[in-house]
Amino acid sequence: MEAEIVYCKKFYARVVKLSTPSRCLTPEELTSNNQHVSEKNCLLVKVQCQDSEDLKYTHLLMNDILDRAERTQVTNIVLCPYGHFTNKRGSKEILIAIFDTCEEQLRNHGKNVKRVHFGSQKAYGYDAQEEILPTSRRSYPYIKHFYTTKRYIKLVTNNSLVFFQEYQRNEASYVLSMIDHYTSIIDIGSGYGRSYEIIQPHIVEKQYVGIENNQEMYINAVKTTLSHPHHKVIFCDALKLISLFPNQKNTVVLCLQNTIGVFAGSTEKFLQMLGLFLREPSNNACISFLKQSSLATEGVAFYESIKSISGDIDYQYSDFKTGTINMTNGYRSHWYSIEEVRKLLVHFNRTAVFEEHEHHFFLTFK
Numbered sequence: 001m002e003a004e005i006v007y008c009k010k011f012y013a014r015v016v017k018l019s020t021p022s023r024c025l026t027p028e029e030l031t032s033n034n035q036h037v038s039e040k041n042c043l044l045v046k047v048q049c050q051d052s053e054d055l056k057y058t059h060l061l062m063n064d065i066l067d068r069a070e071r072t073q074v075t076n077i078v079l080c081p082y083g084h085f086t087n088k089r090g091s092k093e094i095l096i097a098i099f100d101t102c103e104e105q106l107r108n109h110g111k112n113v114k115r116v117h118f119g120s121q122k123a124y125g126y127d128a129q130e131e132i133l134p135t136s137r138r139s140y141p142y143i144k145h146f147y148t149t150k151r152y153i154k155l156v157t158n159n160s161l162v163f164f165q166e167y168q169r170n171e172a173s174y175v176l177s178m179i180d181h182y183t184s185i186i187d188i189g190s191g192y193g194r195s196y197e198i199i200q201p202h203i204v205e206k207q208y209v210g211i212e213n214n215q216e217m218y219i220n221a222v223k224t225t226l227s228h229p230h231h232k233v234i235f236c237d238a239l240k241l242i243s244l245f246p247n248q249k250n251t252v253v254l255c256l257q258n259t260i261g262v263f264a265g266s267t268e269k270f271l272q273m274l275g276l277f278l279r280e281p282s283n284n285a286c287i288s289f290l291k292q293s294s295l296a297t298e299g300v301a302f303y304e305s306i307k308s309i310s311g312d313i314d315y316q317y318s319d320f321k322t323g324t325i326n327m328t329n330g331y332r333s334h335w336y337s338i339e340e341v342r343k344l345l346v347h348f349n350r351t352a353v354f355e356e357h358e359h360h361f362f363l364t365f366k
């Protein structure tokens with residue numbers, strides 16, 4: 001699957017002529033909704049699929065759409081079939097299945113979705129707002145080309161940069177000192193199971209649920225919890241926190257290794273969820289952040305050292321002062337400052353407690 005995401009002020013598409021039906025191209029039914037589509041202030045998502053494998057990677061495309069929507073604060077999304085990226089075209093059924101999934105999930109995230117007709121010549125036009133959001137194009141699955149758990153462990157977990165080793169050490173002792181006080185642990189963005197392996201010997205009598213929305217990570221994490229009856233990892237979006245755990249008590253939510261800074265989807269919505277979760281006084285959270293002021297120095301060295309899994313640093317679209325780094329393969333990370341986090345917590349009814357270190361800081365609540 002290949003997709004391009006464009007931010008436009010105005011978009012229109014009008015069906016001019018239905019394509020001649022062939023083995024791989026049967027036009028979908030023409031309706032008043034897809035015959036003529038126009039939208040303002042929207043993300044245009046042009047998608048071409050190649051084979052049934054593509055369905056497996058819809059969540060990666062979704063992550064990208066939600067990420068771009070958050071950056072531009074856009075709620076209107078236009079899904080548009082696009083047959084011009086390669087000669088290898090997938091079937092209508094697969095593309096429609098991908099669009100159905102995206103449409104449903106985008107609506108669940110409060111987006112308005114319109115769909116352009118599949119299987120026709122169209123007249124269409126749009127004005128891309130490149131200075132607000134550069135158009136991005138990528139093939140899915142992009143991670144597969146770079147990411148393997150073995151490589152991730154070698155480059156990230158076993159990274160030899162002193163600042164990162166210190167981060168892992170301090171984070172581990174911080175988390176271990178917290179979890180003792182709770183009977184359940186929810187690990188948001190549990191990754192391939194790194195943090196689980198650290199805390200596992202200390203939580204044998206407790207409940208543990210890891211939540212992970214990246215398929216490769218999830219598949220590896222599942223193996224780590226298989227032997228324990230009260231420990232599991234689920235493959236889903238962390239935004240489901242409240243619907244999955246509506247009456248949870250005595251639980252600590254972990255969000256480690258700057259997961260908030262690489263969160264796929266709306267970080268703001270996730271924090272709203274967390275705020276609701278923390279209305280129960282016996283619950284708590286333990287969140288670890290990499291520090292904004294260290295991004296230009298330690299951060300750059302770190303991303304240079306892991307570029308075979310995350311791509312090169314895209315200097316043009318990174319802003320070290322405000323803490324955002326973008327990679328050429330679309331990976332993005334935000335490093336926060338304590339002041340910035342404080343502002344995000346204004347609606348929490350709990351008092352934030354920060355533990356500050358040179359290049360990272362931890363947050364928990366009284």
Ligand SMILES: C[S@@+](CC[C@H](N)C(=O)[O-])C[C@H]1O[C@@H](n2cnc3c(N)ncnc32)[C@H](O)[C@@H]1O
Pocket residue numbers: 188189190191192194195211212213214217236237238239255256257258259262263264265
């Ligand atoms: C920086 S990694 C940290 C992994 C792990 N917590 C650790 O300490 O090793 C962030 C993880 O969060 C996951 N993630 C990001 N957004 C998510 C979301 N909306 N729902 C579930 N997992 C998410 C990513 O796939 C990734 O595995």
